Amino acid sequence: MSGIVVVGAGQAGASLVAKLRALGADGPVTLIGAETQPPYQRPPLSKGYLLGEMDEARLYLRPESYYADQGIDLMLGRPVTALDTEARRMTVGGEEIAYDQLALTTGSVPNRLPQSIGGDLDGVFTVRTLADIDRMSPLFERNARVLVVGGGYIGLEAAAVASKLGLRVTLVEMADRILGRVAAPETSDYFRALHRGHGVDLREGCGLERLTGHDGRVTGAVLGDGTVIEVDFVIVGTGIRPDTRLAEAAGIVCENGIKVDEMGRTSAPGVWAAGDCAVFPWRDEMLRLESVQNAIDQAEAVAANMLGADAAYQPKPWFWSDQYDVKLQIAGLNTGYDRVVVRKADGAVSHWYYAGDTLLAVDAMNAARDYMVGKRLIEAGRSPAPEALADPATDLKGLLRP
Missing domain, CATH: 3.30.390.30 (FAD/NAD-linked reductase, C-terminal dimerisation domain)
Structure with missing residues (x-):
């Protein structure tokens, strides 16, 4: 098998292979994903899916049959364990696969709490994959006590869902205000009032000192101000980082993401990157965007360039968040x-x-x-x-x- 191989079956990977076929690519196209589900939407995980308003099938970006109909070889549940960019080969589940061109759409991974403060206790969750939500959703029972660590959009969305479902929510943000990295104080003020109005115990300028547990399961937390609280589970929403592990191991240049040029090319011949994992030049700086819009638009631009378009990617950033x-x-x-x-x-x-x-x-x-x-x-x-x-x-x- 040669042709075009795309590693990472998220929004960017799915958009890239679909665009390849839409533009007339007629050679072999393979999409490889570490998860067992076909490509799905991530934003509803912390919103409609967690609320129980959306079932799994509605998360899928396209029916699984689409990929077979388009002649796209969908390889799921098979992470890539090695990549040789000189030989243009990779190892997937013990199988060697060759490629002519490769696109890395490996996305991002959530930041986790260190083991030294109890991050490895049972009942501590991140919000990134379908499996994450499936593991935590049974704990969303009325009056359950949940601690949300992090006042960015993921943490605030999870807090909103928990509050709507009748849980007792404490949210801690180490910085002096929620959304401090991404929004103006005016926007922080708006959402602080919104959450407190829905009963969330929102504490800014107050980090997490450590989690406490019993028999390996989290039962409480010591906050940065010395407060001790009891918890039934913890949601960690302290941001994400680009998944550059495969690229770095293969010697591809990475700087806060897989470094690409205006076209999406990496430092390795025949290797491209798009989506959350890619950092690209924009207005005299290197930019990495974590958004659905960028995942789709950049992936489609890279697909066109893999077929010879030679057109620089021009982002038009937009984002959204649903809370209450x-x-x-x-x-x-x-x-x-x-x-x-x-x-x-x-x-x-x-x-x-x-x-x-x-x-x-x-x-x-x-x-x-x-x-x-x-x-x-x-x-x-x-x-x-x-x-x-x-x-x-x-x-x-x-x-x-x-």
Whole structure:
């Protein structure tokens, strides 16, 4: 078997192989995944699936039959254990596979708590895979006590689901505010009030000292401020990191991700990368995006370049998060902002990030119109006067007119 091989059967891998076929690739295409399920959506894991509102089959990006129908060899439950980029061969479950071109879409892995503070106790979970959710979901019983470690989007989403299901939730964030790495204080304030309004015991500037347990299972936690609490289980939402293990072992250059050029090529001939695992040049810096949008768009761009398109990838970042009855939609990247404009109109709230006079990004809370207008403005490189955005009487759609 040669042809094109894609390692990593997540959103990026599934998008890449589908795009290859859509663009007319007629040679062998193989998609290899370490998990036993066909490629599935990850965002609903900590939302609809954990709430019991979505069954497993609805998570699948495509029916499993699609891959056979498209002539895509789907190899599941078989992690790649070795990669030789000079020989263009890899080892998969004891079997040697050759390739002409290889794409690495290995995604990311969750940060875990150190064993030294009890991270290896039973009842301590991360939120990354279908198996993670299946293991923890039986513990989501009314009045169960759960500790959520980390006040990023994953931790907040898990806390929201637990609270909605009637659990007693404590969330700790070591930094001085939740969402500190990714959002303005105004957005942190909004979501702090939202969670506390739903009964979450949210503690900022307070890390986890250690977990305690009995017979190998977690039973309590000592917090950074000395507080001791009893817990039935723990959810760790302290972020993710790019899965570069296979690339690094093969000698491919990695720097906070698998380093690629504008086309998606790595340092190894015939090897490409896309999605969470890839870091790429953008606006005079190296950027790595953890989002569905980037996984799809970059993977499709790489698929085209593997077939000779020779076109640089231009990201158009957008993200979302669902917490309780609030949908947060984000367009753009707020890196380097020095001003936040708050808009409140018709019951919706949005926060607009500026660097000088340049609009960078928008956080829209139950404000779909603000999000869509902001996204179009950012992609067009247009920056309305901040005062116009702050004025609730301003017709946002009018800002799109030439």
